[in-house]
Amino acid sequence: MDSNIRKLIDELLNRAEKEGFLESEVYYESDSSMTIAAREGQIIQFESSDSCGLSFRGLLNGQMGYAYTEDLQKDMIPFLLSQAKDNCGVLEVKEKITVYEGEKEYPEFNGYNDDLAKIDYDFLSKTALELEKGLLAYDKRIEAVDDCYTSYSEGELYIKNSKGMLCESRENCFDIYLGCRAKDGDDVQTAGKGWVFSDLSDFDAKKCTDYVGKKIISKLGAKPVPSEKTYVVLDRFAANSLLASFAGAFSADAIQKGLSRLVGKLGEKIADEKITLIDEGMIEGSQLSIPFDSEGVSSKRTVLIDKGVFKSELHNRKTALAAGVETTGNGFRGGAKSSIGVSSTNLHFENGEYTQQQLIEKAGNGIFITALHGLHAGINGISGEFSLMTEGFVIRDGKLAEPVNQITIADNFYDVLMKVEALGNDVEYLSPEATHTQSPSLLIPNVSIAGE
Amino acid sequence: MLSKTSIERILTAALSHGGDFSEVYIERSKVSSVSLLNGVVESTGSSLDLGIGIRILEGDKCVYVYSNDLLHEDKLIRMAKNASASLADAPAGKTIVLSPMMEYFSQKYETSPTDVSKSLKVEKLRKAAETAKAYSELITQTGTSTADLERDVWIANSDGLYIKDNRCRTRIMVQAVASSEDDKQTGYYAPGSGEGYEFFERTDIDEIATKAAQVAVTMISAKPCPSGKMPVVIGNGFGGVIFHEACGHSLEATAVGIKASCFTDMKGQRIASPLVTAYDDAKIAKEWGSYEVDDEGTPSTTNLLIKDGILNSYLVDKIGSRRMNEPSTGCARRQNYAFAPTSRMSNTFIAAGSSTPEEIIADTEYGIYAANMGGGSVDTTTGEFNFAVNEAYIIRNGKVCEPVKGATLIGKGGEVLMNIDRVGNDLKLSQGMCGSISGNVAVDVGQPTIRVSEITVGGQA
Numbered sequence: 001m002d003s004n005i006r007k008l009i010d011e012l013l014n015r016a017e018k019e020g021f022l023e024s025e026v027y028y029e030s031d032s033s034m035t036i037a038a039r040e041g042q043i044i045q046f047e048s049s050d051s052c053g054l055s056f057r058g059l060l061n062g063q064m065g066y067a068y069t070e071d072l073q074k075d076m077i078p079f080l081l082s083q084a085k086d087n088c089g090v091l092e093v094k095e096k097i098t099v100y101e102g103e104k105e106y107p108e109f110n111g112y113n114d115d116l117a118k119i120d121y122d123f124l125s126k127t128a129l130e131l132e133k134g135l136l137a138y139d140k141r142i143e144a145v146d147d148c149y150t151s152y153s154e155g156e157l158y159i160k161n162s163k164g165m166l167c168e169s170r171e172n173c174f175d176i177y178l179g180c181r182a183k184d185g186d187d188v189q190t191a192g193k194g195w196v197f198s199d200l201s202d203f204d205a206k207k208c209t210d211y212v213g214k215k216i217i218s219k220l221g222a223k224p225v226p227s228e229k230t231y232v233v234l235d236r237f238a239a240n241s242l243l244a245s246f247a248g249a250f251s252a253d254a255i256q257k258g259l260s261r262l263v264g265k266l267g268e269k270i271a272d273e274k275i276t277l278i279d280e281g282m283i284e285g286s287q288l289s290i291p292f293d294s295e296g297v298s299s300k301r302t303v304l305i306d307k308g309v310f311k312s313e314l315h316n317r318k319t320a321l322a323a324g325v326e327t328t329g330n331g332f333r334g335g336a337k338s339s340i341g342v343s344s345t346n347l348h349f350e351n352g353e354y355t356q357q358q359l360i361e362k363a364g365n366g367i368f369i370t371a372l373h374g375l376h377a378g379i380n381g382i383s384g385e386f387s388l389m390t391e392g393f394v395i396r397d398g399k400l401a402e403p404v405n406q407i408t409i410a411d412n413f414y415d416v417l418m419k420v421e422a423l424g425n426d427v428e429y430l431s432p433e434a435t436h437t438q439s440p441s442l443l444i445p446n447v448s449i450a451g452e
Numbered sequence: 453m454l455s456k457t458s459i460e461r462i463l464t465a466a467l468s469h470g471g472d473f474s475e476v477y478i479e480r481s482k483v484s485s486v487s488l489l490n491g492v493v494e495s496t497g498s499s500l501d502l503g504i505g506i507r508i509l510e511g512d513k514c515v516y517v518y519s520n521d522l523l524h525e526d527k528l529i530r531m532a533k534n535a536s537a538s539l540a541d542a543p544a545g546k547t548i549v550l551s552p553m554m555e556y557f558s559q560k561y562e563t564s565p566t567d568v569s570k571s572l573k574v575e576k577l578r579k580a581a582e583t584a585k586a587y588s589e590l591i592t593q594t595g596t597s598t599a600d601l602e603r604d605v606w607i608a609n610s611d612g613l614y615i616k617d618n619r620c621r622t623r624i625m626v627q628a629v630a631s632s633e634d635d636k637q638t639g640y641y642a643p644g645s646g647e648g649y650e651f652f653e654r655t656d657i658d659e660i661a662t663k664a665a666q667v668a669v670t671m672i673s674a675k676p677c678p679s680g681k682m683p684v685v686i687g688n689g690f691g692g693v694i695f696h697e698a699c700g701h702s703l704e705a706t707a708v709g710i711k712a713s714c715f716t717d718m719k720g721q722r723i724a725s726p727l728v729t730a731y732d733d734a735k736i737a738k739e740w741g742s743y744e745v746d747d748e749g750t751p752s753t754t755n756l757l758i759k760d761g762i763l764n765s766y767l768v769d770k771i772g773s774r775r776m777n778e779p780s781t782g783c784a785r786r787q788n789y790a791f792a793p794t795s796r797m798s799n800t801f802i803a804a805g806s807s808t809p810e811e812i813i814a815d816t817e818y819g820i821y822a823a824n825m826g827g828g829s830v831d832t833t834t835g836e837f838n839f840a841v842n843e844a845y846i847i848r849n850g851k852v853c854e855p856v857k858g859a860t861l862i863g864k865g866g867e868v869l870m871n872i873d874r875v876g877n878d879l880k881l882s883q884g885m886c887g888s889i890s891g892n893v894a895v896d897v898g899q900p901t902i903r904v905s906e907i908t909v910g911g912q913a
Contacts, residue, residue, distance in 0.1 A: 039710070044512065048909045049790065050519040051503065068499035071480075076500075082496035090486060090570040092493045121538060146712045146833070179711060181833050188714070190833045224908070227680045241894075258593045259488055259629065261636060339495050357606040363769045374838040377827035380638040382629065383762045387677075387860035387910045389838035406836065408860050408910025410679065450679030 001156055001168075005052075005072065012056060012077050013162055019081055021058035025099045025161035027294065028054045028097075033153035034121065039145065040402045042307045046121070053336035056080040063088035064095045068337045097318040100296045101187075102165030107282050107290040107298055111171030112154070115200055119152040119174055127176070130205050135180055138213030141220065142147060147179030163298045167369035173198050173287075178208060182216045189405075191216035195432050198287035218393075222403035224451035225394060232364030232409065232447045233359045233395065236426045238369045239439035243347065245375050246384065246413045247437060249340035251330075252319035256312050261384055261414060262310065271417035272312045276350040277305035277313060281329060284347055286429045288436055290345045295331040299345055305417075316342050322434045340370075346439040352423025359424055359443045361398040367449055368393045368400055369409060384413035407451040411444070420444055454478065454504075456550055458525050459608045462506060463548040465531040467610060470539030471508035471515070473770075474548070475534075475609040477747065478522070479789045484566040485574055487597030487625075489854055491581035496570055503789035506532050512709075512774045516527040516792035540897075550614040553606075557744040559620040561648025565600035568649045573598050580657040586735040587665035590672055592636075595627040596661065598652055604834075607749040617751050619745045621740065621894055622651045625884065626660045630668035637674070637857065639667030640842070644740040644883035644894065667824060667843050670855050677844060677859035677911025683819035684861060685812055685847060685874075685903045690820070690825050690882035692897035694904075695730060695802050697828040697837040698865040699723075703757055703765075705772020706889065707832035713836035714866055724869035726761040731736040733813055734782065734798035740883040741800075741896040748784040755781045757800075769795040776866045787891025794890045801898030805875025809901040812874045814850040820843045820859065820909055821852050836864035860910040870894050876901035 009026045016024040030052035037045035054076070055068045065088035067080045128150040135145050154172035159165070179192030193212050199202045234242065254260040262270070271277075281290045281299020292298050295317055302312050315323065316331025319342060332343040360368060373389040380386070387410035394401040424441030428434060454462075459476050466474035481501040487494050496678035503520040506528070517535045521527060540813040603619040623644035630637050630868025641660045681898040686694055696799045699715075715723060726732075734752035736742050748770050756764050768776060769784035772795050784793035807810050813821065821844065841859040845852045881898035 035489050042513065043538075045514045045516070045792075046535070047516040047518075047792065048535065049517065050521065050531075050873070051790065052520060055526055066495075066497055069496070069502075071500055071502040072521075073523060079500060086570065087496040087498060090493055092495050144710070144712065146710060188834050190831055244467055258631070259636075261634075335690065337497070337499055339497070374827075374829050374840065376829070377840040378838065380637070380858070382638065385858040385912070387912065389836070389860065389862045389910070406862060406864070406908065408679065408838075408862055408908065410676075410858060410860070410912040411908050412912070446680055447910045448910075452681065 001158060009160055011081065013160065014192065015077055015161060016058050016081060019073065021060050021097045023162050024058040025159065026054060026056055027333065028052065028158040029155065031153060031155040035125060035149055035151040036124040036128045038132045038148045038257050039130065043125045043128065055336040056084055057162065058084050059095065060085060060088045060100065062094045063091040066339050077220040086425055096321055099161040099163055100165055100317060101154060101163040102296050103298045107291045109289050111169060111287060113172060113198055116144055116172050116174055117154065120424065124150040124152060127205065127301040131178060131209055134209035134251040135178060135213055135268065136203055138209055139217050141182045141184050142213065142216060143181050143183050145178065145180045147177055149177040159294065159296055167292050167296045171293065174200065174203065176208060177316050178212045180212060180216055182220060184220045185194045187220055189216055189219040191219060197432050201436065206254065217405050222391065222405035224406040225404055225449065226452045227450045228243060229446050229448055231363040232369050232444050233363050233366065234369045234442045234444065236424065236439060236441050237354065238372050239442045240435060241372050241375055242388050242413065243349065243439045244437040245379050246381065247344045248349055248381055250314050251343040252313035252323060255313055256319055256322055259382055261382060265310050268310055269308050270414065271305050272420050273308040274420065274423055275305055275308055275417055276303065278303050278350060279344050279347045283429045288346055288429060288434055293331045294333040294340055297327055297331060299329045314342050314344060316340055344437065346429065346436050348427050349423060349440060351425040351427050351440050354424055354425050356426060356441045358402060359393040359422055359441055360395055362422060362443055363395050364398050366395045367404060368395050386413060407449055409451065416444055419446065454525065455524060456614065460548050460550055460683050462528050462532050463608060463610050465529045466506055466508050466535050466536050467534040467546065471510045471536055473509040473565045473610050476504065477789060478606040479603060480789065481601060481603040482566040483599065483601050485597065485599035486570045487595065488574065488577050488581055490593060491578045493574055496863045501788060502869050504528065505789040505792065506535060507792055508535055508539060510773065512771050513539065514771060514792060515539060518789050518899055548610050549612060550608055551612045554615045556615060556617040556744045558617050558745060561650065563649035564602060565620065565622050565649040565652065565751045566602050573652060576657055580626060580661040582731040583658040584626065584661035584665040586628065587662055588669045590669050591630040591632040592630050593629040597625045599623055607747065609749065615745060620648050620792040621646055622648060624652060624655055624657060626664045628659065628661065628668045630672040632672050635672060637668050637671035640666035642883065643701045646738050646740055646742050671843060671857050673856035674855035676913040677909065678857035678913045679909055679911040681908050683816055683903060683905055684907050684909065685816055685819060685821045685901060687823040688876065688878045688899055688901045690897060691822065692801050692882065692899035693825045693839055695899060696797065696800055696897045697830040697839055698863065698868050699802045700726050700797050701830050702832040702835055702865055703767050705766055705768045705776060708766050709772040709775035712799055712833050714833065716761060721763055722761050723763045723866060724758050724761040725872045727875045728761050728869060728872055729760055729803040730758040730801065731755060731801045731803060732757055732767060732783065732797050736799050739799050739881065739896055740894050741798040745796065746782045746784045750780050750782040750784065752782045752798065755769040767795045767797065769793060785890060785892060791890040796888060796890060796893055797886060797895050799881060799898065801879065801881060802875065802900065802902065804877050804879040804900045807874050807876050809876045809878050812849060812876055812901055812903050813852060816847045816850060816903065819847045821833050821847050830865065837865060838862045842879035856911065858912050862908050862910060866906060871905045871907065872902055873905045874903035
């Protein structure tokens with residue numbers, strides 16, 4: 001990190017103390033990235049960036065005021081202090097929480113891979129061209145690869161406060177996105193997928209193009225099915241996105257504000273006993289590990305649902321104090337611009353005992369769902385209701401049959417937790433397809449499908 | 453701020469190795485926000501964003517680099533040269549000289565919203581929270597907030613264009629949550645304007661709070677929505693999100709320019725029912741989605757997209773213009789300096805027809821009345837779209853009957869536009885944020901009350 005910025009941050013913390021802030025903290029983030037897009041055998045887009053942001057928060061007259069800047073000149077100091085002061089003046093509830101003094105020790109984790117850092121323009125463009133060519137060659141019905149991106153990015157995080165806490169981290173990754181369209185007669189379909197690699201040896205261009213190629217060709221000929229209530233199997237990607245959409249309900253912040261249906265449900269059975277839901281920051285061997293939260297608290301392992309019983313909420317230091325419990329180390333900012341809220345780290349259902357194939361066999365007849373669309377609009381994060389456009393395949397006699405699209409799936413997340421019949425065993429944190437939130441494939445009975 | 457000569461040096465450096473066009477976009481934004489939960493100030497924020505984006509085009513190839521270090525001109529010149537090197541074909545080798553700066557005012561405010569003390573805003577937001585709470589015992593939570601933005605942008609390019617634009621937007625958000633034993637439903641309204649603090653001052657936030665509470669209370673007693681294909685009457689204002697998703701995005705050069713849109717090469721052809729005339733109009737005074745000049749420095753236009761069902765025009769930006777061989781329609785937009793601009797919507801709406809909303813309902817034997825819409829999304833290639841309905845009722849024998857909850861509408865753009873069989877005379881615009889490859893931008897959606905003869909409704913019943 002730039003030593004001038006370290007100096008500037010120290011000066012800001014000093015000035016804050018002189019101006020009457022009892023406590024203060026700086027949260028600094030910087031990112032740089034390089035992205036290439038290829039189309040029709042040419043590099044048609046190249047983007048590169050270098051950006052940073054600095055957030056200050058300070059305790060004055062019992063209030064914590066925040067201010068943010070991207071203009072890192074010396075005169076940012078008076079701007080931040082005066083804005084933070086003004087923001088303190090408007091807040092009404094006395095802030096009981098202070099900045100954290102830090103841990104003696106943090107879990108060891110290095111999210112920065114020196115090999116990845118060697119990725120340059122030539123590698124990204126060569127790879128993008130190779131991916132486009134590979135995907136077009138997969139099947140002649142693939143008309144165009146409209147989205148073919150390769151990207152390298154790295155970021156730094158630096159948190160320092162007046163109580164002597166200092167947390168630093170650095171990470172980098174290589175990611176690709178492939179999206180294409182295929183045409184067969186009048187039928188046009190699209191498909192896409194992204195991967196994030198933290199180790200170049202995990203990257204295999206052919207595997208990626210084969211995956212997307214297979215996916216789009218299997219969608220050709222998709223059409224709606226009649227409306228019905230039926231068995232569905234959500235594959236793990238669809239199930240992940242559903243869990244991620246409702247993860248906020250487990251936040252003590254939402255629960256304390258009455259913005260979750262889980263208010264007053266601690267200790268109660270809220271799911272089938274096959275369900276265990278865990279949030280864990282550090283996962284052995286996984287680049288998705290998160291060693292500390294935005295308050296400088298080291299991350300923990302929290303069992304949210306234990307065999308169907310709601311055992312714990314996710315807390316930051318403020319919600320923990322209000323509830324009279326210890327923080328679970330989930331005090332995160334959405335970015336340097338936002339204040340500290342509550343977010344999950346690596347949230348996942350514990351694996352069940354079945355393969356995806358076995359779930360399909362158990363369903364017998366129904367719909368196999370591969371994606372949920374419109375999650376930003378079609379869910380009610382509080383009541384748990386969802387009604388979403390979806391796609392997948394018909395399940396007939398325990399086997400996958402013809403593709404389906406232009407249908408919706410509607411149910412309630414909390415009812416799904418209760419009625420889920422079986423869980424797959426496909427949660428996997430050590431693969432390049434891993435995401436922070438994960439669910440195994442799920443077999444769910446009696447779900448509303450709307451179509452013809 | 454960088455001087456004019458600094459910008460000229462950067463534009464020149466950007467063409468030093470290759471590229472036929474270079475452009476600089478500089479932005480300085482002040483954002484201020486305050487939000488209340490249950491009438492108590494929950495959070496306040498102030499931020500200052502500053503950054504520069506440099507774009508180089510060669511044909512329809514694009515290089516974009518950005519940074520928020522405006523202090524070191526040498527670094528920016530190096531960045532521009534490196535960017536140019538990735539196009540290393542035929543250096544234009546010209547020295548860029550800019551015209552005198554022309555100043556635009558996309559929005560003008562009477563009172564700077566970010567300078568007004570937040571305590572002035574808090575009082576009114578608190579009162580609105582009380583109003584929503586007092587509406588019914590079922591209202592258990594309220595959220596009231598406001599956010600405003602003042603932005604100065606400078607755009608310069610290798611054609612000599614050099615402009616400054618002054619922008620400003622203000623928005624008010626009200627959310628009410630109604631609770632029953634095992635359910636929670638929300639009502640939400642968020643009006644916005646291309647004005648300053650005066651918009652906040654003159655808006656009757658109490659009235660909005662009452663409307664939000666009303667929706668939440670109505671929906672808490674609602675039964676699950678039926679599913680299947682049926683007629684749907686879509687209310688005016690935010691109902692226009694259906695046109696935005698089902699058609700608007702697919703008319704953007706982003707998709708049309710690479711022939712990936714379901715409406716590619718269809719100009720002059722019928723793509724909608726003859727009742728449909730639609731505009732993208734960035735020139736409506738003080739509207740949330742309006743601007744005088746776009747993010748490439750092209751003056752904004754009133755763009756007639758569809759006339760009596762016939763496709764008349766696309767939304768075209770500079771790259772689109774090169775790909776499609778048509779002039780730009782002044783629609784290049786971006787969230788901020790971290791995004792290269794692309795073709796986007798501004799205020800997009802279906803024009804008023806002749807039926808009254810009452811006639812449309814009375815003429816519908818059975819179906820859904822979607823009074824209030826949520827957000828949605830679309831695949832511009834297949835035209836498949838989806839969006840959520842926040843407030844819905846069953847229509848039976850020409851009358852609006854009981855409320856139903858949890859409805860989603862899905863379909864294909866081309867089909868739904870053809871199936872519009874009634875267009876009302878009650879055009880209204882509503883404000884929203886639209887997300888796409890150049891980030892989130894402020895847009896208006898709008899329409900009069902319309903009826904779609906058949907669309908797939910996804911509900912739990």
